[in-house]
Amino acid sequence: MSKMLFLSEDGLVRLLEAVKASEVYAAVRRERGPEYCHLQKVPEAELALREPRPSSSLKAFLQPAKERVAVYTNEGFDVEASRLVCEDRALVGLRACDLVAIAYLDKVFREGDFKDPFYEARRESELLVSVDCVAVHENCFCTAVGGRPFAESGFDLNITPLESGYLVEVGTERGREVVDRVADAAAEPTDEQLAERNAARQKSIDQVEKQTRGLRVTDKVQELLLAKQGTDELSEMAARCVECAACTFICPTCHCFHLYDQVGGEENFERIRTWDSCILGGYSRMAGPAGAKPTPRPSLRSRCANRLLHKYAFSPQQYGMLGCTGCGRCIEACCGEIDIREVLRELIGDTSG
Amino acid sequence: MTQAAEANPYAPQVARLSRVIDETPTIKTFCFDLEQPMEFRAGQFVQLGVPGLGEAPFTPSSSPLEPGHLEVTVLRTGGVTERLHRMGEGDVCTLRGPYGKGYPVEKLEGKDVVVVGGGVGLAPLRALIHVLLSMTDRLNKVVIKNGARESAELLFRRQYDEWAAHDKVSFEMTIDAPEPGWAGHVGVVTTVLEDLPNEVNVPNSYAFSCGPEIMLRFVTFALLEKGFQPEQIYLSMNRRMSCGIGKCGRCNIGPYYLCKDGPDMCYAQIKDYPNVF
Numbered sequence: 001m002s003k004m005l006f007l008s009e010d011g012l013v014r015l016l017e018a019v020k021a022s023e024v025y026a027a028v029r030r031e032r033g034p035e036y037c038h039l040q041k042v043p044e045a046e047l048a049l050r051e052p053r054p055s056s057s058l059k060a061f062l063q064p065a066k067e068r069v070a071v072y073t074n075e076g077f078d079v080e081a082s083r084l085v086c087e088d089r090a091l092v093g094l095r096a097c098d099l100v101a102i103a104y105l106d107k108v109f110r111e112g113d114f115k116d117p118f119y120e121a122r123r124e125s126e127l128l129v130s131v132d133c134v135a136v137h138e139n140c141f142c143t144a145v146g147g148r149p150f151a152e153s154g155f156d157l158n159i160t161p162l163e164s165g166y167l168v169e170v171g172t173e174r175g176r177e178v179v180d181r182v183a184d185a186a187a188e189p190t191d192e193q194l195a196e197r198n199a200a201r202q203k204s205i206d207q208v209e210k211q212t213r214g215l216r217v218t219d220k221v222q223e224l225l226l227a228k229q230g231t232d233e234l235s236e237m238a239a240r241c242v243e244c245a246a247c248t249f250i251c252p253t254c255h256c257f258h259l260y261d262q263v264g265g266e267e268n269f270e271r272i273r274t275w276d277s278c279i280l281g282g283y284s285r286m287a288g289p290a291g292a293k294p295t296p297r298p299s300l301r302s303r304c305a306n307r308l309l310h311k312y313a314f315s316p317q318q319y320g321m322l323g324c325t326g327c328g329r330c331i332e333a334c335c336g337e338i339d340i341r342e343v344l345r346e347l348i349g350d351t352s353g
Numbered sequence: 354m355t356q357a358a359e360a361n362p363y364a365p366q367v368a369r370l371s372r373v374i375d376e377t378p379t380i381k382t383f384c385f386d387l388e389q390p391m392e393f394r395a396g397q398f399v400q401l402g403v404p405g406l407g408e409a410p411f412t413p414s415s416s417p418l419e420p421g422h423l424e425v426t427v428l429r430t431g432g433v434t435e436r437l438h439r440m441g442e443g444d445v446c447t448l449r450g451p452y453g454k455g456y457p458v459e460k461l462e463g464k465d466v467v468v469v470g471g472g473v474g475l476a477p478l479r480a481l482i483h484v485l486l487s488m489t490d491r492l493n494k495v496v497i498k499n500g501a502r503e504s505a506e507l508l509f510r511r512q513y514d515e516w517a518a519h520d521k522v523s524f525e526m527t528i529d530a531p532e533p534g535w536a537g538h539v540g541v542v543t544t545v546l547e548d549l550p551n552e553v554n555v556p557n558s559y560a561f562s563c564g565p566e567i568m569l570r571f572v573t574f575a576l577l578e579k580g581f582q583p584e585q586i587y588l589s590m591n592r593r594m595s596c597g598i599g600k601c602g603r604c605n606i607g608p609y610y611l612c613k614d615g616p617d618m619c620y621a622q623i624k625d626y627p628n629v630f
Contacts, residue, residue, distance in 0.1 A: 023381025070364035072404065077364055111612070114598035127438045230627035256602035259363060259595050261407045261447075269405035271363055276603070284593045284603045286407065296606075296628050298591060305627070306605075314608035 004189050008165045011185035015157075015168065016047070018181040019090045021127060021336050025061045027054050027093030036061065036093075050161050053095040057329060059251035059333050061091065062105060062122055063251075063275075069118065070271040071264065084118045090127040096151040097131055097142050097325035101252030103154055106253050107319040120192035127174055132153040134200055136207045139328030142339050144215040148202040160197045168203035194240055217322060217340055221348060225313040234308060235301035237343050239317065242337035243300060247306070247330035247338075253315075253323045256283075278310070279303050308343065362598050365402060365447035368423075373441050377506045379399070380473055381438055382414060382426045383398065385448070390420035394455030395480040396617045400597055401425050402433060402447035409433045410594040411450075412477030412563075412616070414509075416485060425449075426476035440478050442557070452597040453616050456561060458488075465494040465553035469572050471542050472566025473506045475499050477589055478563050486519055496552050499544030500568070501566060503530045512606045523552065523610070543575040555580040561617070563589035570630035573620055583621035590618050590629075 007015055023040040027048040034048030036058045048054065056322040071081035094102075102123075109119035133140070133149035142149055151158050156175030160167040167189055170176050179186065228234050248254040262268050276283060283303070286294040297303045315323035324340075331339050362539040372384040383401070391399070395417050400559025409431070415424035429438045438473055440446070458481075466485055470478045478497075486494050497516060501507045525545045526555065527538040538545055541600060542564070551554070562572045569588050576586050592604035592611045599613035607626035623629050 022524060070361060072367070077365055082361055082364055108600060114600070116600060117361050167363060220616070257596070258602070261402065261403040261405050273601075274361070276601070278602065286593045287434065302628055309607075310605070314605070318609040340470070352390065 001051075003170050004194070005168045005170070005179060005186040006189040006193055007168055007182075007186055011182065012159070012166045012168075014182045014185050015178065016129075018093065018178050019092065019127060020088065020178075021090035021128070022087040023089045025058060025089070025091045025121060027051075027095075027131070032064055037048055039093060047093055047167075048157060049093055049131050050134050052135045052142065052329070053097065053133065053172055053329075054093075055326060055329065055332060057099070057101065057250060058091060058094065059097055059105075059252050059255075059326065060088075062102070063109075063119060063257070066272060066274045067118060068270050069151040069273050070258070070268070071268070073268045077111035077239045084121040086121040086125055088125045088127070089122065090129065094128060094130040094151075094155070095131060095327075096149060097135055097140075097327040098252060099128065099151050099154040100142075100321075101327075102128070104253045104315075104319060104321055104323065104325075105255060105319070109282040109298075121314075126316075127178070129157045129159065130176075131159040132161065132197075132201060133204050134161050136204055136211075137328060139331040139339075140208050140265060140326065141212045141215060142326035143205060143208045143325050144212045144341070144344075145217045146328040149208055150201050160200065161191050162193060162196050165195060195248060204217055212341070215345055215348075217344060218325070221344065222316060224310055224347060229305060232301070233347065235299075235305040236336045236346070237308075238299075238304040239300040240338050241279070241300060241304055242335050243279055243281070243329045244335050245279045246333040247337065248279055250329045250333040252313075252325055252327060252329070278307055312344070356370030362449075363596070365400065365408065365449040367404070368446050368448040370440060370442055370444050370446060376426060376508055379506065380476075380508060381429050381558075382424050383437065383440075383446070384415075385423045385425075385446075387421055387423055387615050388532070391448075391451060392420045392425055393417050393451035395458065396456035396477060396596070397451035397453045398427065398477075398597075398612075398616055399423075399448055399450030399452070400594075401437070403436045403444060406436055406446055408449075410597065410612070410616070412480065413451075414476040414479040416483035416487075417480055418483060426473065426479075427474040434497075442460045443612060445566060446486060450595070450597060451512065452612050454614060456617055458484055461485070461488075461559060462491050462531070462555075463493055464559040466492060467549065467553060467558055467560040467576075468495065468497045468544070469560065469562040469564070470499045470508075471543060471562075471568040471572075472501055472506060473508060474562070474589065475566070476563075479512075481561060482516060486516070486522070489519060489521050492521060493557065495519075496549070497522065497524045498542055498545045499524070499526045500545070500564075500626075501526075501528050504528050504532060504535055504537075541571070543571050546572070546575045546579065549579045556566075559585050559587065561587045561589075563617075566591055566630050570577075573630075580618065583624055584619060586620040587617050588620055588623075589616055590623070592616070624625055 028045040109116040288294040311323040414426040546580040595610040
C-alpha cells in the first residue's frame with residue numbers, strides 16, 4: 001500500500017473509528033467554533049477538519065493545568081500514587097502549528113539530563129493525526145515563523161480535505177497500522193486528487209502570506225531583539241498589557257509551571273504542579289526582605305520584554321527552534337488587544353502594515 | 354533514594370535531621386547523615402523542604418568529599434526557612450538533588466583563587482573552600498575574603514583560623530557595623546579587595562563570589578576595576594529555582610536557566626542581559 005491514500009467521507013469515518021485508543025482528544029465542531037475536546041471515542045462528535053485551527057491549544061492534554069506529581073504517606077513516597085499510567089491516546093485533527101508545538105514541548109520535557117515522566121507517559125503511547133488547514137484563521141501567521149499551514153512531518157497520519165473525500169498520508173508505522181484496518185475503504189489517489197491537494201495547500205499558504213504581509217522572523221530579528229533588550233522599545237506592549245496571563249495560558253509552547261506542596265491528610269502530603277506565567281508579578285519572586293530586591297523582573301515592562309525575548313531569541317538558543325508557532329491564539333486571547341505580529345513589525349521597523 | 358523516586362524528578366527523598374547547628378542569630382546549619390550518600394560537586398544545589406509546606410534551593414555548605422554527611426546552611430528569611438529554623442534533631446525534611454553545574458574546579462589548576470563571601474553567601478563557598486583546601490598542592494594561592502553586617506553574623510567563625518593555617522591560603526574578614534571592642538577591619542567586603550592586585554597575579558586568577566545581589570554587583574565592579582576579565586569572575590546568582598531541572602522556567606537569566614546552567618554563572622555569560630543584578 002502506498003504512502004498516500006484516498007478515502008471517501010464514509011471511508012474517513014471508518015478510518016477514525018479504527019483509531020483504537022482509550023483516550024481521544026480531537027478538534028470538534030462547537031457552536032462557538034472548533035475546539036479541542038476529550039472524547040470517549042471517534043467519532044462521538046463531529047470533527048472540525050475543514051475549519052480554521054481551534055481557538056484553544058492542545059497543551060492541556062499534554063501538560064494538564066493542574067496535576068499531582070508526588071504523593072507521600074506515613075510510609076514515605078507512594079510510588080503507585082505518584083505514577084501516571086497512560087493508556088493509548090490519540091490526538092486527532094491537529095494543525096501543523098500544533099505539531100510544531102509538540103516538537104517544542106518534546107525538546108523541553110523529553111530531552112536533557114532530566115526527563116519529565118508525566119509528559120513522557122502521555123507522549124509515549126500517542127497517535128498523532130494532523131489535518132491540513134483548508135481554512136485559515138485571520139490571526140494565523142505560521143509562515144512568518146518558518147511554518148506552513150500543513151504538516152510535512154511529525155504526524156502518524158495526515159489528512160488533506162478535498163472537495164469530495166480526503167487524502168491521507170501515512171507518516172509512521174503506527175499510522176500504517178490504523179490504515180491497514182480499513183484497507184478495503186482506501187483507494188490509490190488519482191492525479192487530479194493529488195493536484196487538488198497541491199492547489200489547496202498553495203491556496204492556504206497564499207492566504208496566510210496575505211494576512212502576514214511579508215512579516216518574517218529571521219535570525220536578523222533575533223539579533224535585533226537581543227540588541228534591543230533592556231530598552232523601552234522592547235517593552236512598549238506593556239502599556240496595553242493587563243497582566244491577565246491569557247497569552248501564556250493559551251500559547252501552545254508556553255510551559256512554565258509552579259510546584260507546591262499541600263497537606264493531603266494526617267502526616268502526609270502531596271506535590272502539585274500548576275501552569276504558571278512569566279507575565280505575573282509573583283512568578284519569580286524570591287524569599288527575603290523587600291529591600292533586598294527579591295524579584296528579578298519587578299516591572300511589567302521587563303516581564304513583557306522577557307516573554308518576547310524568550311519566544312523569539314532565547315528559545316532558538318535553548319532548543320534550536322522558535323518558541324512561537326504563529327498560531328496567533330494569543331492575539332484573540334489578549335484583553336489589551338496586543339497583536340504580536342504588530343509588536344514584531346514595529347520592532348523590525350516595518351511600517352508598511 | 355528509591356529507584357521509583359529517582360525516575361520522578363519532582364519527588365524528594367525524606368531525610369531525618371541528625372543535628373542542627375546555631376551559626377548566627379539568623380543562620381542555622383542543618384545536618385543529615387544520609388543512608389545513600391548524595392554525590393555532588395561544590396556549587397551544585399539541593400531542594401530542601403518542610404513536608405507539606407514546600408521547598409527552597411540551597412547549595413550545601415559541607416564538603417563534597419564526604420557525600421554521606423550533608424550540611425545545608427540556611428538564613429531565616431521566608432516561609433520555608435522560618436519553619437526549618439524551628440526544626441531540630443530527628444525532624445523530617447524533604448530533599449532532592451543535586452542540581453546545576455557546580456564550580457568549574459577543573460579550571461583552577463595552577464591558578465590563584467579568590468573567594469569573596471558576604472553574609473550567608475559564605476555557605477556555598479565553604480563547599481568550594483573544602484575542595485580548594487584538598488587540592489592546594491595543585492593551586493598557586495587561595496585568598497578568602499568574607500564580610501558580614503556585624504560580628505555576630507560572621508558565619509563559620511570557628512573555622513577561620515583553621516583555613517588561614519593552610520599553606521597558600523590567606524583569610525580576611527570585615528564587618529559593616531562594628532561593636533565596641535572590635536579590632537578587625539570595618540567596611541563592606543569590597544574594601545578588603547582594594548589590595549587584591551598585590552595579593553594575587555590577576556591575569557592568572559579566578560574569582561568566586563556569593564552573597565546578596567547588591568554585594569555581587571559591587572564585588573563584580575571592584576574585580577573588573579582591579580583588572581579581572583568577565584571570564585575570570587564566577588557569581589552565585591539568585592533566582593527562584595523551583596523544579597531544579599530546567600523545565601519550570603522561572604530562574605532564567607537570558608537563555609540560561611540557573612538551575613541547569615548555574616547557579617554559579619561566569620559573568621561573561623550573563624553580563625549583557627538586563628536585570629542581572
